[in-house]
Amino acid sequence: MSDSHQTRAQQLIGDFAPKLVDLTDGVLFGDIWKRDELSPRDRSLITVASLITSGSTDQLRGHLALARTNGLTEIELKEAIIHLAFYAGWPKAMSAITVAKEVFAKDE
Template sequence: MNDSNQTRAQQLIGDFAPKLVDLTDNVLFGDIWERSALSPRDRSLVTVASLVTSGSMEQLRGHLVRAKANGLTEAELKETIIHLAFYAGWPKAMSAITVAKEIFRS
């Protein structure tokens, strides 16, 4: 399978940890993200908040792009990060807003 046909997990991890790729592709994105109790937009908002709170900036990049594709606006995402500054910590919010700035301006 060439890179254009691979999932992001396959591109990043490849054969190094095939079970993690399988769980990411089939359970997380194939099942959890497809459940109807939350809309993709709401799942993106929860995921972005979780990633900011945990300081997972590398994963935040892709999920900000996904959040916009799922209907969240830049204003809503910026406001989420500002709100989280008071709950997750100022340094995490500052790191997250820097990532958001890079994503939104590209």
């Protein structure tokens, strides 16, 4: 399968951890993200907040871009990071806003 037809998980770790790719693509994005009980926009906001609070900046890059696709604005995402500074900690918010600045610059 060519890189252009692979999921991001397949591109990153498909040859190294195929089971984790199966779970990521099939369960997480194929089932959980498709459930009707929350909108994709809400799921993105929750996911971004969770990644910020856990300090998971590597995964934050992709999820900020997905959040934009799912209807969150740059202003809303920056405001979420500012809000989380007081709950997750200043260093995590500063790291997150740095990642957001990089991601949003690519969108311009």
